[in-house]
Amino acid sequence: MKVTELEFYIEDFLTFCQNKNLSSKTIASYEQSLKLFFAYLKKEHEVYTVKQVKTGHIRQYVSFVQARGKYTVVNRESSKQINFPENRTDYKKQVSPITINNYIRNIKVFFNWLQQEGELVKNPVDKISQIKTVRRQKKGINSEEFNRLLEQFDYTKFHGYRNKIIVLLIQDTGMRIGECLDIVVDAFDFKHNMILLTKTKGNKERYVYFSSVMQRELKQYLKFKDRYVETNLLFPTSKGTTLTVHSFEKQLRDAGKNVGIEVHPHQLRNNFARQYLLNGGDFYTLSRILGHSSVTVTEQAYMDLTREEIAKKYQNHSPLSKWRL
Known part of the structure; x- marks a missing residue:
């Protein structure tokens, strides 16, 4: 079957991303967003080349997704006979603004790349902005809930x-679950209580640090692990293979349900960041620990402390409470 110009440029763009060593998760996100968008362009507007794509096409696509709902836009109609999206409980439910903004961001990255490659003079994404979102406050987990979970x-x-x-x-270091499950025993430096993460978002190595309490727990666990499996992986399955993110997420979610707590790995990462700030940590250091691209990203992600948390932090840092009056 003849490859269209749009399909050619998608493949070229994905090859470019692979050569930049972007993570497989990022590349998969680009591929899904672009193929869905171009399937829409072909079906609804008979657009087959990048130069035919107008700003209005992108705006109309966003409105189209918002109106149609989840899982109603597919790259190939034949996939419906395999995945049966209409059987999902959230079929046709509203697509979240965060998800739509991810689509917009991925489309913008692609067309900006085309312009940099010299394939476009007029860029259709120049006047495209992300939609406004209502920021939901991150729910924290207190020490009592955490102990019940354990x-x-x-x-x-x-x-x-x-x-x-x-x-x-994760609660002690703030690392991502994917980073955690890829750790090997050789990555530990118990003298300085730190771990070298090599398989990270953006493929940039970084160190995370753990407490003396965590050091004790880790040393006990390593002895336990070595009696059951022979592998350099820190957190393998009982067969010595890599534990998948999906498998652990389900086990964590089930444990949380047993005690009435909705919990997922990223929530533990958020909880670490929240507690780090409440205990007097600074945004610059936190940004480096979390592996964010900039301090601004960290500030935007963790400026939503509750009024009670701000009040507690204030009492610990009030000038008058520190002065002798």
Whole structure:
């Protein structure tokens, strides 16, 4: 089957992304967004070349997705006979503004790349802005809830003990779950209580740091792990293979349900950042620990402390409470 110009440029762009060593997750996001957008262009507007794409096409696509809802736009109609999207409980439900902004961002990256490559003079994304979103306050997990969560893991079994240590480590370091599950034992520096992360978002190595409490837990766990599996992976399955993010997320979610807590790995990362700031940490250091591209990204992500948390932080730093009057 003949490849259209749009399809050619998508493949070329994805090859460019691979050569830049972007993460597979980022590349997959680009591919999905672009193929869905171009499927819409062909079906609704008979657009087959990049120079035919107008600003209005992008605006209309955003409105189209908002009106149609989740899983109603597909790249190939035949996929419906395999995935049966209409059977999903959230079929046709409203697509979140965050998801739509991700689509817009990915489309903008692609057309900006085309312009840099000299394939476009007039860029259709120049006047495209992201839609306004209402920022939802991140829900924290207090120490009592955290302890109840830990109690749901059966420490006498390998997978239960492993999951407990994963939860503790993310809460103590703020690393991403994908980074956590890729850690090898050789990455640890117990002298300085730090871990070298090599498989990170953006493929930029960085160190994260752990407490003396975590050091004790890790040393005990390593002895336990070595009795069951022979692998350099820190958090393998009982068969010594890599534990997937999806598998751990489900196990964590099930543990949370048992004690009435909705929890996912990224929430633990957020919880680390929140507690770090409340305990007097600064945004610059936190940004480096989390592996953000800039301090601005960190500030935007964690400026939503509750009034009660701000009040508590204030009392710890009030000038008059520190002066002798």
